[in-house]
Structures are given as C-alpha cells and as structure tokens.
Amino acid sequence: MQQKWIFFGGIVLLIALIVGLAVAQERIVREGTMVVLETRPVDPRDLFRGEYVILRYEIERDPRVMEFAQNIPEVERIHIRLRESTDGIARVAEVRATEPTYDQSSMWITGEINRSGSVRFPSIEQYYVPEGAGRAIEELRDELHVRVGLRNGEARTVELLDGNLEVIDPFAYRDE
Amino acid sequence: MHMKNREIKELIEGWLKDGVISNEQAMRMAADIREQTSQKSQHKLVSAISTIGGLALALGFLLLIAANWSTFGRTVKLVFAVLLPVVPLLIAYWLLIARGSTRMYARAANLVGIILIGGALALIGQIYNLDANMLNFFGLWTLLSAPFIFAFRKEENALVTLILLGVTIFFACLDAFADGRAGGELLIFTLSLIYLAYSYLLYRFGSHMRHSAVWGSIARVMRLAAGAFGTVVLFLMTFMFYAESVTEVLSLDPLLATPLSVFLNLLYIAFLFFVLVRAYRYEEDQTAAMVLRWFGIYLIVKYITLFGGMFATGLFFVVGGILFIAGGWILEHKQQDITAYMKRRFVTSHESGTE
Numbered sequence A: 001m002q003q004k005w006i007f008f009g010g011i012v013l014l015i016a017l018i019v020g021l022a023v024a025q026e027r028i029v030r031e032g033t034m035v036v037l038e039t040r041p042v043d044p045r046d047l048f049r050g051e052y053v054i055l056r057y058e059i060e061r062d063p064r065v066m067e068f069a070q071n072i073p074e075v076e077r078i079h080i081r082l083r084e085s086t087d088g089i090a091r092v093a094e095v096r097a098t099e100p101t102y103d104q105s106s107m108w109i110t111g112e113i114n115r116s117g118s119v120r121f122p123s124i125e126q127y128y129v130p131e132g133a134g135r136a137i138e139e140l141r142d143e144l145h146v147r148v149g150l151r152n153g154e155a156r157t158v159e160l161l162d163g164n165l166e167v168i169d170p171f172a173y174r175d176e
Numbered sequence B: 001m002h003m004k005n006r007e008i009k010e011l012i013e014g015w016l017k018d019g020v021i022s023n024e025q026a027m028r029m030a031a032d033i034r035e036q037t038s039q040k041s042q043h044k045l046v047s048a049i050s051t052i053g054g055l056a057l058a059l060g061f062l063l064l065i066a067a068n069w070s071t072f073g074r075t076v077k078l079v080f081a082v083l084l085p086v087v088p089l090l091i092a093y094w095l096l097i098a099r100g101s102t103r104m105y106a107r108a109a110n111l112v113g114i115i116l117i118g119g120a121l122a123l124i125g126q127i128y129n130l131d132a133n134m135l136n137f138f139g140l141w142t143l144l145s146a147p148f149i150f151a152f153r154k155e156e157n158a159l160v161t162l163i164l165l166g167v168t169i170f171f172a173c174l175d176a177f178a179d180g181r182a183g184g185e186l187l188i189f190t191l192s193l194i195y196l197a198y199s200y201l202l203y204r205f206g207s208h209m210r211h212s213a214v215w216g217s218i219a220r221v222m223r224l225a226a227g228a229f230g231t232v233v234l235f236l237m238t239f240m241f242y243a244e245s246v247t248e249v250l251s252l253d254p255l256l257a258t259p260l261s262v263f264l265n266l267l268y269i270a271f272l273f274f275v276l277v278r279a280y281r282y283e284e285d286q287t288a289a290m291v292l293r294w295f296g297i298y299l300i301v302k303y304i305t306l307f308g309g310m311f312a313t314g315l316f317f318v319v320g321g322i323l324f325i326a327g328g329w330i331l332e333h334k335q336q337d338i339t340a341y342m343k344r345r346f347v348t349s350h351e352s353g354t355e
Helices: A002-031 A063-071 A134-138 B005-017 B023-066 B074-098 B104-127 B134-145 B147-152 B155-176 B184-208 B216-237 B240-249 B254-281 B285-307 B313-351
Strands: A033-042 A050-057 A077-084 A090-096 A108-113 A126-128 A145-151 A154-161
Touching: A002 A145, A002 A154, A002 B074, A002 B104, A002 B134, A002 B147, A033 A077, A033 A090, A050 A134, A063 A077, A063 A090, A108 A145, A108 A154, A126 A154, B005 B023, B023 B104, B074 B104, B074 B147, B104 B134, B104 B147, B104 B155, B134 B147, B134 B155, B147 B155, B155 B184, B155 B216, B184 B216, B184 B240, B216 B254, B216 B285, B240 B254, B254 B285, B285 B313
Parallel strands: none
Antiparallel strands: A033 A050, A033 A145, A050 A126, A077 A090, A077 A108, A145 A154
C-alpha cells in the first residue's frame, strides 16, 4: 500500500512539474509583448535535443549596452528597454542595472553580463530546427530575425523571420 | 555464500572419494548442477537481451526527439512529453507492484520510464527553445527519478538516480565556478573533495542498510556505486596534475607536488586494499573482482606514464610485456592461495565479530 502511494505521488509530481514548466513558458509566448530582433547565428548540435541554431542579437552590440556592460563589471544582469523602430525591428531605448517596474505593454528584456563583459540572452539563444535545416538557416545570417515574446523581462523565441520579416518555415530548409 | 560450479563439483568429487555419497548420488548432483547452470545462463541471456532492448527503446525515443518532431503542435507535443515517461512507469507499476512480477520486461519498463523522464524534460526544452542549462536538467531528472526508488525498490532505480545525482553534482560545481575567477585548480580540488564525500555517504548508507530485507539489494548498489565513484576519483588524484592543483590552491611550495603525488598514490593503493578486505569479509565477489580490475588498470597506466618517456619504444614494450606476463603468471598460480588466505584471515574475523 505504501509503495502504491509513493508511486502515484511520484507520477503526480512528474506530471505537475512537466505541465508547470510548460505553463510558465506558454504565459510568455501567448501573453507576452511581441518584438522582432535582428540576429546573427551560429550552428551547433545538441545530442539530446536535436539540431538547433545559436542566435546572437544586434542589441548585444548596441554601444550603450556594451559601454554599460564593460564599465560596470560588478553588475551581473542588465535590463534593456526596447522600442520598435519604423522598420518593425526593436532596438535599444534605455539600459539600466536595477530591475524596472513592469507593465502590460513594457518591452523590457533582461540579459546576463559574462566575465568577458559581453551581454548574453541565454533564454533566446537557441532555436530548434528540423534535422538538416540548421546549416541552411545559419547561412541567412545577415537577414535572419526572430519574433520574441517578452513578459516581465523574460524572453522566449516564438518564430524565425526572414529579411522581409516574413515567417520562415524551417522544413523548407532541410537537406534533401 | 555464493560458490562457483567448479568449486561445487570439486566438493562432490571429494564427498564421493570419502564415501559420503554414492556414485549415483554424485551423478544426480552433477546433472542438477548442469541443469541449473543452463537455466541460469538462459536467465542471464534473457536479462541481457531485455536490458539491451530497454536501453535501445529509451535511446530510440530520445533520438526521435532529437530528429525534431516539428510536425506536431505545441499542445500535442506537451501531451507526448507527459505520456513519454508516465506510460512505461504505469506499465512497470502494474507488472512489478500490482502483479508482483519478477520478469525482465517488467524491470525493462521501469528502466525505460526513468530514462524517459529525461526525454520528457528534453522535449519541453525543445518545444520552448529553452537554454541548455545542464544543472537544471540533471537536477530535475534526479529529483523526479528519486521517488521511484522507494516505489519500486529495485536496484536499477537506485543506480540510475545515483548516477544522475553524481552528474548533477558535477554541473553544480561547474556552475559555481563558472565565472572563472577561482580558476580550474580550485574546481578540480573542490570537485574531488565533494565526490569523495559523496562516495563516503553512499557507503555509510549502504552499510547501514546491508542487512535490511527490503533495502538490502539497493544498499548493495549504493556500496558498489560508492566503490566505483571513490575508485575513479582517487585514481584521478594519483596523477601529477592533481597534486599540482592542490599546491596551487593551498598556496604551498610547488616542490611539494611530487611528495604529495606519491602520498596520493599510496593512498589509492591503501583504499583498494581496504575495499578488497571488505569485499572478502562480506563475501562480495563482484566487488573484489572490480578492485582487482582497477588495480590492474592502475598498474598499466602508471607504467605508461612513468616509463613512457624514459625508455626507448622497443624497450618500453619489452619490459612492460615481461612485467605483465610475470604478474599474470603469479596471479594465475597463486590466486587460489591468495584468495584462501584472504578468506581465512578476514572472513574468520568477521564471523568471530572482530573488525
């Protein structure tokens, strides 16, 4: 009897955790503010999670962001307010060290400053693509954009976009 | 006490010679042993095939995930992620607990379920393009696997969870030293101490539960895992790079690295001897065999690292060959004498209650 309760307790914990993880991500993707970021990708392979494109963003190289990261090394996190430009791409409007007050329409994104003084966004650095598509998508480097969901500073990738900000179908880039 | 078939046959021959049993009885005993051996071999074969099948199934699922099942929407993928480990675990529960089955496929379902917990977490990471935080991944996998040790009470649950915990510890240390300020030497030193503490704790728990009717088999897995972890860590500590890391971390004179390395090598040999004595005392032949294998690997590696640069290539292989042939001859001819002495010395001590 005791084994039965422990087993079903374990199953409930397992389901609760998996669903809880998914719900936390869905809130950002469905309810977050959508922005488009310009990228520059690299292509690795993760054995246990398939093929993915590593993404870097132009906002990491914004002069205000770089100056902030290099001049205030003791700060580990950076909060960046984005503003949508006329071309539809979000760019840096403000940079700060302290966490801001978030509201429904705010476009804040939180980044990490690593030891070398560069800014990274670990939660949106990878996008999983079908097997064989990574290299072809990586070659779009100058034209690749990403639609990202933002919520209270957290970001999640939603979809890849081309130079015309049209949604990319990763299946179309698979090796035959 | 586990006896090899050869030993049992020798016993039977001895009894026959002494007139304790008749010829017919001896033949009947020999036939029964042959029958049992055959059944055991088949059982081992089925066990091996089932385990390979279980692992292949789990790996197949993981690779299918890796090939990116993007044809499904997020909701379907989420349902799949939940079902992935839950279905085999429910099958294992029904077979192992509800029906009390001891079949290999029941245990294979258990193993598949535990491994697919990792598959489910990986699938969530893929669905939402999450960053590959290994500490979170292995930590969650360990946490979610642990309750099933107590539910199923099987060795495979304990073994997988202990390995996952060991990997989690590794990534936790890596994360703690991620900023690189502390340097690689401090990471190596800290990791070695933590793993030794981990091995010790596993051994203590395993020894404490040794005689438990319910947890005895899991306690054995814990002791074997402790032996394996401890052996690997102490073996790595015998290399010069470790002694140099310690002198660097503790700000000691670099010249102390060599005597420290000698001490660590002696410590390793002492540890192996300690484990060997315990193995003979508690008649754990598998552990004793593991220790002898590790000692053999140690000798080979040390011979290569110590003499590889000193001798010319031809001389290196000639001397090495002579040493290992001589060692093999000694072991082959003296093994029974050594084993008998060890058992006489340490099993007798154990039975008389002395430590």
